Amino acid sequence: MAARKKKHSFYDFSLVSIIVFMLCFGLVMLYSTTSYEAQLQGVSPTRFLRSHIFGVILGLMGMFFISLIDYHRWQKWTFLAYLGSMVLILLVLTPLGRSAKGATRWIYIGSLSFQPAEFAKIATILLMAYLIQRNTKHMKNIPTMLRILVFIVPIAVLIKVVTNNLSSAIIVAGIAVIMIFVATPRYDIFVIAAVLGSAAIALFLYKLDWFMELSDSFRLGRVSAWLDPESDPTDKGFQILQGLYAIGSGGLFGKGLGNSVQKLSFLPESQNDMIFAVICEELGLFGACSVILMFLFMLWRFMVIANNAPDLYGSMLVIGVMAHIAIQVILNIAVVTNTIPNTGITLPFISYGGTSALFVTTEMGLVLNVSRQIKIEY
Amino acid sequence: MQRTKTNNRKKTILFLFVVFAVFMVLAGRLVYLIGFRGDYYSEKAEELHERERSIKAARGEIYDAKGVLIATNRTVCTISVIHSQITDPERVIRVLSEELGMTEEAVRKKVEKVSSRERVKSNVDKEIGDRIREYDLAGVKVDEDFKRYYPFDSLASKVLGFTGSDNQGIIGLEVIYEEYLKGTDGQILTVTDARGVELINTAEKRIDPIAGNSLHISLDVNIQKYAEQAAAKVLEQKQAKAVSVILMNPQNGEIYAMVNLPEFNLNEPYTLNIETEGTLSSEEKQNLLNQMWRNRAINDTYEPGSTFKIITMSAALEEGVVSPEDTFSCPGFKIVEDRKIRCHKVAGHGAENFVQGAMNSCNPVFIEVGLRLGIEKYYEYFNQFGLLSKTGIDLPGEAGTIMHKVDNMGLVELATVSFGQSFQISPIQLLTTVSSLVNGGRRITPHFGVDVRNSEGEITEVFTYETKENILSEKTSETVRYILEKVVSEGSGKNAYLPGFRIGGKTATSEKLPRSLKKYISSFIGIAPMDNPQIIGIVIIDEPVGIYYGGTIAAPVMKEIFENVLPYLGIEQIYDEGEQEYEVETVMMPVLEGMTVKDAKALIQENSFELRLLGEGDWVVEQFPLAGSEVSANSTVILYLEEGEE
Secondary structure, eight states, rough: HHHHHHHHHOOHHHHHHHHOOOOOHHHHHHHHHHHHHHHHSSSTTHHHHHHHHHHHHOOOOHHHHHHOOOOGGGGGGGHHHHHHHHHHHHTTTTTEEEEEEEEOOOOEETEEEEOHHHHHHHHHHHHHHHHHHHTTTTOHHHHHHHHHHHHHHHHHHHHHHOOOOHHHHHHHHHHHHHHHHHHOOOOOOHEEEEEEHHHHHHHHHHHHHHHHHOOOOOOHHHHHHHHOGSSSSTTTTHHHHHHHHHHHTTTTTTOOTOOHHHSTTTTTTTTTTTTHHHHHHHHHHHHHHHHHHHHHHHHHHHHHHHOOOOHHHHHHHHHHHHHHHHHHHHHHHHTTTTSSSOOOOOOOSSOOEEEEEEHHHHHHHHHHHHHHHHHOOO | OOOOHHHHHHHHHHHHHHHHHHHHHHHHHHIIIISSHEEEEEEHHHHHHHHEEEEEEOOOOOOOOOOOOOEEEEEEEEEEEEEGGGOOOOHHHHHHHHHTTOHEEEEHHHHSSSOOOOEEEEEEEEHHHHHHHHHOOTTEEEEEEEEEEETTTTTTEEEEEEEOOOSOBBHHHHHHHHHHSSOOOOEEEEBBOTTTBTTTSSOOOOEEEEEEEEEEEEEHHHHHHHHHHHHHHHHHTTTTSSSEEEETTTTTTTTEEEEEEEEOOOSSSOOSSSSOOOOOOHHHHHHHHHHHHHOHHHOOOOOOOOGGGHHHHHHHHHTSSOOTTTTEEOOOOETTTEEEESSSTTTEEEEEEEHHHTTTTTTHHHHHHHHHHHHHHHHHHHHHHHOOOOOOOOSTTTTBBBOOGGGOOOOHHHHHHHOOEEEEEEEEHHHHHHHHHHHTTTEEEEEEOOEOOOSSSSSEEEEOOOBOOSSSHHHHHHHHHHHHHHHHTSSSTTOOOOOOOOOEEEEEEEEEGGGOOEEEEEEEEEEETTOOOEEEEEEEEEEEEOOOOOIIIIIIHHHHHHHHHHHTOOOOOOOOOOHHHHOOEEOOOOTTTTTTTHHHHHHTTSOOEEEEEEEEESEEEEEEEEEOOOTTTOOOEEEEOOOOOO
16 A cells, blocks of 8 residues: 555656756746847737747646546547647648748647647657557567558658658657667667668768759758858858857857847847757856756656656657657757758757647656656565 | 566667767767867857947158148048938938938938948038037937148148048158058947847947057258248249259258149149149049149159259269369360250350359360260269169159160260250259268268157157268369359359358259250259258259249249248358448349330449340340349349330
8 A cells, every 4th residue: 555655656756847947947048039039029028938938838737737647548549649640730731821931830720820740749659659569579570660660651751741841750750760669679670770871871971062963952052051051151051150159159158148149130040949059158068068968867767767667658658758859959959069961950848939848748748647657666 | 568678678778878979979069169169150250240340540640840730630520321220211311411412312322222331421521520410310320530631731742642531641751651650440349239230238349549650750841831932933933834842951861841833732632733624534634633743853854954064073073084273165065976065155155164164054064074084984973973773762653863874875975964964863863962962972862751759759760861971072072062152152053142151053954855845944953051061952943934044043943942941940141241242232123024125224224233135126025033023233134035016
């Protein structure tokens, strides 16, 4: 009885605190980044902050609510979510869809905007956890792994083709691959895939000139802007370069909170994809590394929960969330520091965007519920 | 329910480890970007954020020998507009076009141009600038600035020079001493957002401008004015094309005055000082401006004529091929090889010694002396006296000497060079060389620049100039001085004689090329006092109308200048007995023009004037000295005659 009582009282408060802390830190950075822009647009300096807070509060309530619902219940909703996510993506093509910055990624219902790709990520996690749990015994078979993976292909393709959102497609595929990697006892094909992938990238970079001649597409332009942002400082290299200016001018401890100059319309998307650059400028190397450490701490908590989950399904849900956060943080920081070519990815918990905050906190609710069911045996 | 297996846990840990490794790589990347590239990027970022406005440094002032300010700065305003800050463009356009006297279209173009800052007009009077500031128009900036200002307008215009809109010297001393005068511009750095709006609460970085150093020159405003007045008088009287006067200290090369009439207004350097017909193309106008800005005393060469006999005289005396007592005979010409070279006195001067030959400015005497020297020797002295190189004066564009090559020189060329023809030198070169010959044989560098002082008035640099000793022996120099004094006291330079002062000099009348045009340059070199020369001057009258003899029209100009300048320089009059009574007798020149020769002669009979008649006819059409001028009673009066109408 005592043990049972203990089980029910477990709630990963350190994870809750880090989530709340990150969300609050995000609000502070957002206010710092958006207030000037808001004033220039002639609206209240807290205009953007308020719309984000709305998403955050909604998300926190959702997180709390979901953390109370037994995660096993989601199993029967898996295929509905799977199909629903694809329908939502296709809805973008209807009059409900809205375009911004050359891509149609949002659907509007009344005044609420919403990115179907965000929902697709959760759907992917639910679907993968369900399928893996169903095929546990065959997880070492390559055909099984491929069969599971095939389910993800339509989502990824739809995201890429319909919403022209390569980064979300990569994240969805990445989540699926990582979940399979954890679920299968095999290493060999991942090692082979990693080696082949690295070789392909190396060959691509080595033969870059040849590829450039072959096609002068949008993304190849990004690649050359990545290799030398100063070769095209006013167009393709502009955002990267402005981000680097922000990072470089931060120094060890930064210019101080609120003192970024690059956020004053110099750095495009400073409140979104590039918010990490503003963190670097205002809080310096110290602040930036602290943020990285906080994410690392959060991922460590996920690992602890995953490894202690009552069953494989719960564990896989947490692994999925963990993969999602890890991929997104890594890609975001890598883009901002110009480690990889530019692709639009937000920094979870911190970047501006109500939908993003809402879905990320929802995922946290899932994880928290898994943690609640951990049986600690003394 | 499936349980989590050990291998799943291991894989989770492995995944976290990989994530950790990637995080470390990214953190390393951050360390690289901030630690190693940080300086570069933050510098770039600052360049991007900072709008710099330069604060013009006040250009150094120029002072004359007595400390009189002759070039300074006046505050003017630059009006500019900042597109993004303009709230009422129509009002801005209206006000600016009214106040600045610009067309609305021109202002509109500036106002509507999308740029961070657009200059509408610079060099606007401070008054107008202040008035525009009072309108308090959003987006209109009035910046104070400096503009060069010359208090004496046209005084020594071609010497001082002027500056362009960027405050950089364009001609004259302003160019040569640019480096000292220009100063270092300051900067105001303000941080702005991407729209160019200045941020409040950011520290404004200000780098104060460093004013240029002031230049002190040897030119003396009073002496310059004396010279300018005398030159202006003769320019008008003789309707000459141009008159140049240089006054210099022959001991050290300091130039006291340099007049080049017509001068131009330094505060309006782009306004022509002559009337022009019709509209000029910009090229034509530029040519005329270049002509107007030209310093003829430095930039142009001419055939020096008889003043050059001083050089021939010095060389011959130094070489010992002639002594003052040597006698010559002038039949009015001299035949050199197959050429008959005439003396200006057609009848000839008859028997005369060398000193008398100089006093008469007798060409055959100097041809003879030149021939005695020979081509080689003459050329050697020509070079030794420094005539082949430039003087090194601190003004831009000094003209070099145009001289025969020694190999191409025959006896005819030697003969003509001996009395100052068939080659060309600049006036400053002639004056510098003569200075060096009368100062005891020390070749000096003519110059204006004396020293440079900083804003506290401390001398930061004193200019030194090259001198070359012993280009002539002191003994020869003394003989030359003696002869030149004789030229003024008793010879052709008589009209420069001032009682009580020991003045020496030499006249010249050069016929311009081509000779058929019958255009002349009259000149006179004067030196005083001859026992210890303190001042040397040259007067050059270009294309005088009517009487053109140097001794007649140029020498009196020098006399008039010396009359004022010698006392000014503290050179005292010392009379000998003869001169005392001489001094008493000055008379007012009566009006002779329009009279018959007979009447004129009768009128001036009572005075001991020496009368010279030029031209043929019964009517006096021109007289010299002019009516109303005060002259000594034994002056030479020249009357220019023409056939009467009747």
